[in-house]
Amino acid sequence: MSKTLFPFFLLFFGFVKSQNITVDDTYTPAQLVQDVLVNNGCIQISNVSVSGGNFSNGENSFGYFNANGSALPFAEGVLLTTGKLSSAVGPNSNFSDDGTGMNWTGDSDLNTALGLSNTFNATVLEFDFISNTSQISFEYIFASEQYLSNPSPNQCSYTDGFAFLLKPVGGSSYQNLAVIPGTTTPVRVNTVRGNGTICPPANETYFDAFNTGNYPTSFDGQTKILTAEAAVTPGILYHIKLVIADEGNARYDSGIFLRAGSFIATKNLGPNRLIATGNPLCPSEILTVDATEIGATSYQWFENGIAIPGATNPTYTINHTGDFSVDITINANCTLTGSIQIEAAPTLNINQDLYVQCDTNFDGLDTFNLAAIQNTLFTSLPTGFQIAFFDSPTSTTPLATNFTTSIPYQQIIYARVTNIQNCYGNIPVTLKVNIFDKVFTTESVSLCSGNSITLSAPLGYTAYTWNTSPILNTSSILITAAGSYTVTITDANGCTNTKTFLVTSSEAATIIEVLVNDFEENLTAQIHVQGNGDYEYALDGGLFQTNPIFNLAEPGEYQITVNDRNGCGLSSISFFALSYPKFFTPNGDGFNERWRIENLDKKGLENSRIYIFDRYGKLLQQILASGDGWNGLYNGQMMPSSDYWFVMELTNGRTVKGHFSLKR
Template identity: 55%
Template sequence: MNTFKNIISVLVLTLGIQYVNGQNISIDETYTAQELVKDILINSSCANVFNVSVSGGNFASGEKSFGFFDGTGTSFPFQKGIILSTGKINNAPGPNSYLSDDGGSMGWNGDPDLNQALGLSNTFNATILEFDFVPLGTSISFDYIFSSEQYLSNPMSNQCNYTDGFAFLLKKNGEPNYENLAVVPGTSIPVKVNTVRGSGTICPPANETYFDAFNGTVHPTNYNGQTKVLTAQSNVIPGETYHIKLVIADEGNYRFDSAIFLGGGSFNFGIDLGDDRLIATGNPLCPGETLTVDATQTGATGYQWFLNGNQIPGAINATYSITSEGDYTVEIYFGTTTCSPPSQILKIEYAETLVVNEDTFTECDADTNQDGKTVFDLNAIKNQLFTNLPANYVVSFFETQTSTTALPTSYTNTTAFSQTIFARVTNIQGCYTDYPVNLTINTFTETITDETLGLCESNSLILDAGSGFTSYSWNTTPVQTTQQITVTTAGTYTVTLTNATNCTKDKTFTVDASGIATIDNININDFQDNNTATIEVSSTSLGDYEYSLDGINYQDSPIFYHLEAGEYTVFVQDKKGCGIVFETFYILDYPKYFTPNNDGYNDTWFIKNLDKRNLENSTITIFDRYGKLLKQLTGLGDGWNGTFNSQTLPATDYWFEIQLSNGKSVKGHFTLKR
């Protein structure tokens, strides 16, 4: 930064660049210490100031490290004020084109009080402005800006801890210790380069809310950066004598000058009227509440109260009772002079008188167990609870009036069917009691069962949702609202049922297109150890079918197993009730034995029902175990009686071959028993 600013300085001189004076602050070194304090810093007839002194650098040229500055017409935040520097103040005006680096090798010492306040031991080049004063009010405050060449925009890492020090030291006469008022707001941290610094360099930021900027060349001052306008303040006791010491110094060496700019007229002997009462801070006045404010000051001869800058008629006492919101101030007069130390502005707001709109909320139990517990949206309840809830009011809900744990936004009641919870305004204290909120949970206990029905071809179907409900709403177009509706097309029909407690459930009817079956074929696989019949239904049949061989016992499978030889009737029934069809079929098989003993039972061996299958032209050939042809039959014959050439054959096994007229051949053997 040094090199850059030196280059800029050379360019300015070499090229003759002219900076308009109005862009930069100007300084005046002719003011006395008394004038700087009474006429510039305080500028009030209420000031009781004495023992004013100032000291700084003893420059051979007669230049000073303190004086008056004028910022009128510039972008500098202060129009005028006092500057205290660790170098020559005539280097303070902008542009920021060279390094202000004064005070070396001239025996310019630091300050022990500053060392003690900041915990230092090595300060140099101290400039000090100090005076005694007697406050009329209960507080003092003044505004300032800290500027420094040590706010480097491109520092090396070892420069991050470079910092000059300053302090605003206050103590009541007779007390041994000072209080430093130049601290980061809300803390006890002294304001320095490394405690208030912005981001954007290799040095870590610190309290950057209070940092203004790193400066380029064009700036009203010749410093590399500065804080925002800060306020030093303290409570004081009216009538007591105080000493204040405003001091700034270099730390470690004389290098990289710094300065304090004190806002002209900003030193106020104010009256503290107490804390603001605001909704934002949670402490507004409650509806109808009166706040009495006491501004009594020793030696005061008169008072005048103001509301929003306007005089309040008749409000001329030390105390005033506030009954409406606004900004309050008071002027306090002393003796015959017009001295009136300004009071702070006391901001007053009133909490809203909340009007309950609705405090009972009903929900239906939304789950399946209907136990009287369900989820409530407490955000929605909050928005309906009051007719006039301000947007910045925070309302939370609690299970009891003593509970401190807020309920979640989605809250499931813990007491079945009915429960009272409590709404509480949590960001405003003391104005509201808890508001009871009644939760009611209704149920739908009626059992509702969905149904699946068949709609037979060319027919209509009545859907009946059941009686006993207060309303019905079907998902038809247009919506139908009757207990029963008639449908002529398949689909899903849903009806919303409302019971006497205004709770609802849905019942769904699934209507499938259906119809009576058409049997296309019965696929028979016989002459097997496991004879089967498979019922084949036409692909154009719409229904869901079941099958039976006795018309009583039905099965879903169209296949029947382990069928013995004989006549069967198969029944095909539509499960949706669209009708039954039936058809007869025959299972063929050969007898495993026969007993030709002329008892009239099983005396011949033959194949039954060949003609029923149109196989009567089949040829049956019988052999003995040696392959000798014994008999040849047709499907219409009487069978074989166990003889050959009228001779009775012995009991044993015999073999056969059936040449069916459909081209199929069946071979096997059977037993002749005597």
């Protein structure tokens, strides 16, 4: 271990000034116990002994100390160390590391109490006593050079041992009073340590500080003031042994500072009722404190150090915050003191216990932020109060901060103050989930080119917000362009839902052409259109169909109508389907007298040529498509009933061949 020495010139010019403790090792053991440590008439002391290091210069490892106006919390008292008493004197730039190589042994009772086997340099102060009351206590500070401010990792486990061992005289085993309050853990360097070094902190509440060079003792750190206490039987002879020793080796001294006059007989009035310890006085609770002590001749109660008039009974009733104490007179030489600190838990005023949210997936369930709810649950939550939420009054498992309800629409959970015992119980909190009353489907809308259209959201809601630029807040809007339009709809509960309109542009069709397979056995017409619409087709006023191909029963003139199913208009066109007659009857009755192909001129084919042959391939007649056709004569002679063939050379370059019948 190393310490930083202050430069001489600082000391010389007085820039650093501090007071150090003083020590005196000339006190007899009886004086240390009777006159310094005890010094009251409620405890009778006997059989005092002390042992420690046998230093060659006659110095002791125990004795009296005085704070000498320094920062040490105790004004005076008894000091037991594992080195020379004088080595404990500050400043902290000194290094207390005595007792090596002098055969200074440890202590077997300390080993047993702490489960050790390797203690050295034990200093022991022990005595017998009889108490007039049922409670004894004394105050102490543990200090050590092993509270290193800059340790290496292997030094984190270094720790000296000490114990305050108590048993009835003749008893078989000791009770160790030097423990962390509320536990059985012995107070040591590695069980009470602050943070700030590489060694892990432990029970920081009870650690005071790592000391700087101007501290009034030589020790590198110490605990806060701790109290050792025990219940005893009045009139019974007890033995107490105060022992401290180095562990592992004789290096790095430690010390126990015992406050002068602190070994007293006290009256235990029960645990303090504090918010910090979770047991304050609950609202409307009345606490009766009983100080009854056998042999007492009088009682006087105090509140905050001031005597309470008329409060002279063994019991006192408390219903509010304060520091209460009682003086119990046993005899002229013995007055006991008992004290209890009371804090009252405040009344918690509920600010809000109903929380409402809107569901977005229509199942009546939603996730609530319980941390945010905690902040608004009470009008004001006292500092240090810890709130948790549970799904039932008997549950012991807190709910997650982001809690998803499991009961649709409304669920009650329970808030509890978890660090205050038995004051508030379960506080019901209602989580309500509202849902929007309707599911909206996406609606497809057509907009005719050059026109406008009104998009209308469902009516009966409180607010509307469209995703337009600028944003519109009406239930309906007029649009002139295709696109996706979404309106956010808010209901009376503040819940929202959205409806989307997919607007597509549409227009009446432009008919490009009608393709007919003229002169085929099965006549068809296929309509070709152009336009940004959704079209259907009808032939000669018939039913509309989505297929643009029609079967034609016979040649002739037809009309096609094309309708935009989005309502943007109709388009129509007439066309001709061409075919040839399958027979003719030149019998003089005036009907079907000539074989002729009609309507060729409607398609600009009137100049086409037609050649007629008999069954043997003999050319009988050549005619123009625009002429009157064939009358069934060849060289003025009537041709017989039979099948005849033709070849038609169309002016569009196509050649059509077929046959027909002549019937008489």
